[in-house]
Amino acid sequence: MKRVKSTSKTILEFSLIFIFLCVGCIQKEITTPLETNPDFEPAYLKLHRTGELKKRGEELWNMMKSCKLCPRTCGANRLKGEKGFCGATSQLVISSYHPHFGEERPLVGKGGSGAIFFTHCGLKCVFCINWEISQGGAGKQTSIEDLADMMLNLQKLGCHNINLVTPTHYSAHIILAVDIAAGKGLRPPLVYNTCGWERLEILKMLDGIVDIYLPDFKYSDANMAAKYSSGSTGYPEITKEALLEMHRQVGVAKPAKDGLIYKGLMIRHLVMPNNVSGTKEVIKWIAENLPKDTYLNIMSQYRPMYKAFEYPEISRRITRQEYEEAVRDAKELGLTNLDIQGD
Ligand code: SF4
Numbered sequence: 001m002k003r004v005k006s007t008s009k010t011i012l013e014f015s016l017i018f019i020f021l022c023v024g025c026i027q028k029e030i031t032t033p034l035e036t037n038p039d040f041e042p043a044y045l046k047l048h049r050t051g052e053l054k055k056r057g058e059e060l061w062n063m064m065k066s067c068k069l070c071p072r073t074c075g076a077n078r079l080k081g082e083k084g085f086c087g088a089t090s091q092l093v094i095s096s097y098h099p100h101f102g103e104e105r106p107l108v109g110k111g112g113s114g115a116i117f118f119t120h121c122g123l124k125c126v127f128c129i130n131w132e133i134s135q136g137g138a139g140k141q142t143s144i145e146d147l148a149d150m151m152l153n154l155q156k157l158g159c160h161n162i163n164l165v166t167p168t169h170y171s172a173h174i175i176l177a178v179d180i181a182a183g184k185g186l187r188p189p190l191v192y193n194t195c196g197w198e199r200l201e202i203l204k205m206l207d208g209i210v211d212i213y214l215p216d217f218k219y220s221d222a223n224m225a226a227k228y229s230s231g232s233t234g235y236p237e238i239t240k241e242a243l244l245e246m247h248r249q250v251g252v253a254k255p256a257k258d259g260l261i262y263k264g265l266m267i268r269h270l271v272m273p274n275n276v277s278g279t280k281e282v283i284k285w286i287a288e289n290l291p292k293d294t295y296l297n298i299m300s301q302y303r304p305m306y307k308a309f310e311y312p313e314i315s316r317r318i319t320r321q322e323y324e325e326a327v328r329d330a331k332e333l334g335l336t337n338l339d340i341q342g343d
Pocket of ligand 1: 067071076078122168
């Protein structure tokens with residue numbers, strides 16, 4: 001027993017020294033400006049300095065008493081441990097975090113996009129590629145302080161941005177973590193990587209915090225949204241409103257001198273088989289309601305996953321013809337800032 005105790009003590013002391021050295025190392029690194037764009041200052045810094053960032057985080061936190069953080073507005077008392085429709089309580093759960101090299105090129109650069117994958121999701125699509133995380137609850141309970149450290153670690157690893165994947169139900173935790181991390185030298189832009197289905201009221205609270213919005217525009221047809229995303233009939237209309245607000249806040253996404261994007265709206269549209277996603281209508285709406293140089297990634301990578309095989313119309317990949325038609329429509333409708341697969 002004694003020997004075990006003494007070994008544990010040595011390990012504990014060694015771990016504390018190691019943690020101390022690591023923290024020292026982070027502190028040293030993170031005060032360095034972004035390597036390829038030293039003049040860049042992320043939006044959240046100003047609000048951090050005035051104390052507004054923390055205040056907004058706390059306001060969002062209080063909204064979890066009868067949760068209205070996403071358009072489900074399911075009213076769960078997450079602060080008392082109740083699970084919402086999304087599966088989340090007030091306990092933060094994160095699946096993983098690491099430099100991600102599979103995102104859009106202007107987000108990846110050489111150092112990668114610093115992705116943090118949040119567990120749970122309020123949309124619950126039957127074809128979700130990350131269903132173990134979004135609907136299966138895979139992930140680890142994490143504190144807000146640890147989330148702040150993850151952001152700082154991603155910066156230290158040379159990531160060009162902090163990419164918050166499926167952030168909506170944890171917006172309070174995220175803002176509070178950004179506030180802590182900003183105080184310790186966080187500098188990369190924040191990417192709000194969302195399914196696009198966001199409440200206007202919440203987006204307004206993110207004004208001046210998020211640098212890059214990276215929303216999906218999944219469906220143009222309410223019936224399709226309801227069928228494949230757990231009854232979310234309002235998806236098309238809510239997402240349109242959300243996109244207009246995101247554009248109002250951050251404008252068109254344009255690369256800086258180093259080729260990376262630091263600010264702006266970057267929309268993703270996943271082309272689905274048999275026109276389930278209503279691609280032409282999605283593109284038409286963007287062309288008619290946002291500037292023609294709005295960044296649009298037309299995604300071809302749909303593959304049937306999770307429960308997709310229960311729906312014959314989405315149980316295959318898309319054809320080359322379906323993808324080419326989407327690209328042709330986008331060009332004919334005058335969109336000029338297209339991210340096209342295979343280009
Ligand atoms: S974020 Fe979750 S708990 Fe909150 S309203 Fe949406 S589904 Fe309900």
